[in-house]
Amino acid sequence: MIRAVTEQRRGSPMIVLFTDFGLEGPYTGQVKAVLFRTAPGIPVVELFADAPAGRPKPAAYLLAAYGVWFPPGTVFLAVIDPGVGGPRLPVIVEAEGRWHVGPDNGLFELVMRRAESVRTWEILWRPETLSASFHGRDLFAPIVARLARGELPDHEPRAPGIGRQTDWPDDLSEIVYVDRYGNAMTGLRGNLLSNDARLVVSGCTLRRASTFSDVQPGEAFWYENSNGLAEIAVNAGRAADALRLAIGSPIAVLR
Amino acid sequence: MIRAVTEQRRGSPMIVLFTDFGLEGPYTGQVKAVLFRTAPGIPVVELFADAPAGRPKPAAYLLAAYGVWFPPGTVFLAVIDPGVGGPRLPVIVEAEGRWHVGPDNGLFELVMRRAESVRTWEILWRPETLSASFHGRDLFAPIVARLARGELPDHEPRAPGIGRQTDWPDDLSEIVYVDRYGNAMTGLRGNLLSNDARLVVSGCTLRRASTFSDVQPGEAFWYENSNGLAEIAVNAGRAADALRLAIGSPIAVLR
């Protein structure tokens, strides 16, 4: 699958994990063990270990927003994979110099759609031992490690139709993530919304603010978060609790 | 306790943490600080930070199943230690080239029982400052670091009777871990159960499947997980919630 030929890469290699594996149980640890053994010395960063569990659609908007913060040369192991062990294909997606490895269930749809240049490969390599339920460890992590070392797929990329979900919108009017402070991220890019745009959730209409300290304690608002997503928050409070928001909650935009 | 003599080891050294310390609070961080200082450059992997809290018995079956996935040369800091500060002994267990450091409360019973070759040492070394409640940091981590660097105990191993719990069964018919997806791992090795074996939990009789995509959404089943344990799951659901399973829940096997 991978040949020992080094492509000239821009940027410094770093491996970034975007999964629903959690950190405390055995899954991330085993993935990191594979990466440390196969790509020694390359830093591994856990970006999300609590991405939307088993839900590639909201995860796709989250990955697209957070991935572009990393420089070209970064290799993402992105695994939200409810169909593991079934017929879905394992893929490599290279988009503007960032490499992504994971299942073809739409998780990379927004990364591909927003990139100027995209190459896609089906992963044909299989390990000697492939468990039915943990491709993150057995199949994706070895590929990630070899890409991070500068190796390349040994066959031609496919036309980038693999793993597409062309019916998904460019921005998703839903909650895609709730963080530990109770802030609720949407699948909407903040810079595409006007300063006057209001978001309607759970019957409440929220105006935009720059950040928490711009509003009164207890007041709900939305703002463009540090990775560009419109995010619903309450100053000194928990927006998701106050407004009963969870992944998938719908949002209306008043422009 | 440890002499600066290097034994020829197979495999690459890696330090693996198996604890109930959690990751977000201060315990794992302080252990890693000791390891980074004392064994610089050796990778540290958190395998379980949420192993069964204060319960060495289910933890022992979990450790035995997950530890053998790592190559010889790996050093495990394994601390489930409800008796810290009491009379239990600190030990080193070497089993088929894997090194384990922790308390002698039975946590290594299944590792020892399943290994072809075992050596065991009581840890006689004591640090200058030994807290009463955090031997993971003060006593076990320095020993782990020195073993990972290739140092060896400076006295003869004891007969491997230390820390044994010979009355524990070879496989445990109980839930030993519930993961973040709500899947419930048993202490039973899947490859010792026939394809027709059924597991009875909470009054439900479950058949074997290969993996999630082999059954209908919402259907409960059991399968051999990626580290060899029989695991109870629900496709697109949470088995532990649906079947009211927790660590210690009993299982009956119909062969």
Next chain:
Amino acid sequence: MIRAVTEQRRGSPMIVLFTDFGLEGPYTGQVKAVLFRTAPGIPVVELFADAPAGRPKPAAYLLAAYGVWFPPGTVFLAVIDPGVGGPRLPVIVEAEGRWHVGPDNGLFELVMRRAESVRTWEILWRPETLSASFHGRDLFAPIVARLARGELPDHEPRAPGIGRQTDWPDDLSEIVYVDRYGNAMTGLRGNLLSNDARLVVSGCTLRRASTFSDVQPGEAFWYENSNGLAEIAVNAGRAADALRLAIGSPIAVLR
């Protein structure tokens, strides 16, 4: 802000994170990505990712107790920052060779008060892009990385009045942290309390013990924990649940 001049430092550099960012979501991962890029090869330890959320006062007592365990030369990224984006100042605090970077909201008050020598700088440097809500990533992490590499502020330290909360007590008679075992740490230093001192919480009067195995299962007590704080615990139980303790719960001391 920082000049490329190396000060002779004692001890080995290590970066320590003390935040309320959590580990599973995107915040700690992005901070670590900045640190790995800017200070490659320097170990990063997560000490607390669940320090008291948005509450600098209890966090200050926790940081002071846990920070001194680390050797001089350690650089702390300490961010409990409810006023991010507002007028609070970003600061560097050097106390007995340990470096601290974060907001001037009192988080370093006890570190400063207990140190024999302190230097304080306002951070004047600003990154090209500074988000309104994530100074931990954009402002504090780059400074931490450069301090860890041995660089120094390029202007004179201020008199150490910046960020002080001189009205806070020397020891805080409140719960400052509840750990995963349900143990409740106080803001009181155990070595300043007599062996006969009793702590009164939720109407219960607790005596001192050396550690868990000194009392009966189910019995509540207090002890000096492995970092010197008086901590309330129940042998084989969860003190915070049994005694209804949370961060901020008051404690009375009977000496």
